Amino acid sequence: MAVDRIDIAILDVLQKDGRISNASLAEKVGLSQSACSRRLDTLEKTGVIRGYHARLSNAALGHQMTAIVHISLSGQFEKTLSDFEAAVKRCPNILSCHLMSGEYDYILRIAAKDLADYERIHKEWLSAMPHVTKINSSFALREIIDRTALGLKPEMA
DSSP: OOOOHHHHHHHHHHHHOTTOOHHHHHHHHTOOHHHHHHHHHHHHHTTSSOOOOOOOOTTTTTOOEEEEEEEEESOOOHHHHHHHHHHHHHOTTEEEEEEOSSSOSEEEEEEESSHHHHHHHIIIIITTSTTEEEEEEEEOSOOOOOOOSOOOOGGGO
């Protein structure tokens, strides 16, 4: 879907406040409420807007540790990748997973309560995942930035 300046303005406002009312959103982007609602509906139906979420604090919920884990698999055959990806989706502590080019096949971001909890996740989940041949774990010392919003500009349209 091609987005125009008004779509970009809508997306920019929603990234900052996903709970904004349609009336306020329409006012901010200079549309009628019905026109704004139609555009929102189109952005949602075409997948430009993938959802609306509450942003939770892992630390406030007891997950003080973030691990960045590099995974190597026994190969990159379609079945190998799909088996691994299905297993990753079942692990509740994995926050993100990316198929990579380069030395490792995947990079995972994992939330853990502490080192003992990460050891449990490693034993019960990571080591048990199909086709895993190497696991390399690093631990974040401090989070500097964790953006959820793209820097949208009208000229992107």
